[in-house]
Amino acid sequence: MPSATTTPPPVTDIRDAFFGELHRLAQNDRRVMVLTDDQSAFALDRMRTELPAQYINIGIAEQNLINVAAGLALGGLRPFVCGISNFLSLRGCEQISVNLCAMNLPVTIVASGGGLTYASDGPTHHSVQDVAIMRSMPNLTVFNPPDATATAACAALCRECEGPAYVRIEKGVMPSLYAAPADFSSGVGRLRPGSEVLLISTGFLTHAAVHAATLLEASGIECGVLDLYRLKPVNAEAILEQLKGVGRVAVLEEQTPIGGVGSLVCELLAEQGAGIPLRRFHLPDGPCYRYGSREWLHRQFGLDAATVAGDIARWIGPAKLRATA
């Protein structure tokens, strides 16, 4: 299991971390092909300039994007398909299912803009169902890393997958949560100790989870943080190990309540008969027609660190008062 960082965070844009690693992989393996539906990113532009034979801009045609990638993989190449999460996962959904997953082809889908990344662009651009959809796809490995270190590691892990992979990548500079180099094979990372409540999150919101835990600590509540950077195959054994001795579980995600990480944790707990009280923080099951920044939207839906910490404190508080009375 990778360890949480204790050193000052390096300044690395998460998307550049992934595409930089992908560029390195492509330089060393001419079978690596990068396909996109017209995505613009500095590192992708570099790929286009420096490795033009390994780069194809398909145009805005996600169905064909996935199908061509399937053909390239059948032909012995290792395609990475880059685009916006919502369009890849919904417009290309059937192609991903029947061509990549059912035929178990080594194609990596690089999904940018997960969750509410494109906040004020509205529900056509919000990717709040893709975790549920991709979790249901057979043979698919699903990654959702929270920082540059884990994201770069996922590029290499995807390259090593014998079947299809789906990786959600963020953009922008965010604090490092993991120490590098690290072994990211376990799929889960314990970022903070604490067993009074264990806050489980994934991707971008793992940062809010860590922040919420620090706020709770100041309130005298021990809140551990578990990051699920790989959602499929889920490492049930490692998660259950982390749940030992935990009083309560909270799950924080930037998806609808159906089929995402909250569902994943519920499934695990129910199957194990763990009986641990659980609280879920998620987006509503419906289109979001409120317009503002991602952070503003998180506050609107109670997914920001302060609201999460406050809700958990109120949830635990009465029991704690009873215990100490």
Added chain:
Amino acid sequence: MIGTDPGSAAAAPAAPHPAAPALAAKAAWVRFQILEMIAAAGKGHVGGSLSCADILVALYAGGVLRHDCSRPQWPGRDRFIFSKGHAVEALYAVLAQAGFLSPDSLRSYGTDGSSLGGHPDRLVPGVEVSTGSLGHGLGIGAGLAVAARRQRQAHLTFVLLGDGECYEGSVWEAAQFAAHHRLSNLVAIVDRNRQITVDDTEDCNAFEPFAAKWRAFGWEVREVDGHSFPALLEALADVRTRKGGPPLAVIAQTRKGRGVSFMETTVGWHHRVPKGELLAQARRELALS
């Protein structure tokens, strides 16, 4: 003869071909197997299987496709994608004829535990790509053609589409992509039987001018009689030497239910199963063909 010029209309008869009689006999066997598989299973897609039988026989037995049934994964093989996967009975029969499957295995079609499903999957020897949902094959074929070119491999990629499949927008996404990349190692053959399940294509949502659409997308187009072996073989004779040009679309004019008179003359034999006297009549007509 084939129509190759922009705007050319109906195909003229092709010159006789010495292999045509033998291929016709093979096609007759394939058609009979199609009928027997569907009759025994009580399910299947008879109309579209019969319409594409001659195309498949021309490809597999007419010296067009490079294949080796003793080595289904031979790297030098041509890649063939059967994109109109619902007509799988025709594919199974041709694969049996070509030696990829045993003829006896066709009897298992439609039975519990059979390895032969209602749409083709890659676990079946000779099946390159699992298909069934329409509109995927051409894009996959384009990817295979790009991969072959990038790795300097000489094999070709063939994709057989149904015309009804061309209602799917992804077909045209792939057509535009393949033309832009000048994938001369890609051949699309369209089984233009003019019928979907409940309608004539021209009555419900017209394709015509169909060939002009492919030309407008940048393809070289050849229109042929899809039941004439001389015409099919002539249209496909130069596929290995046309390098550097656009991809090739062969529009094969066919009849849904070809070989069975009552199927050829009525809409409705997409997946209907003949029974009783109709089955007996179909058997008689296909036995005589």
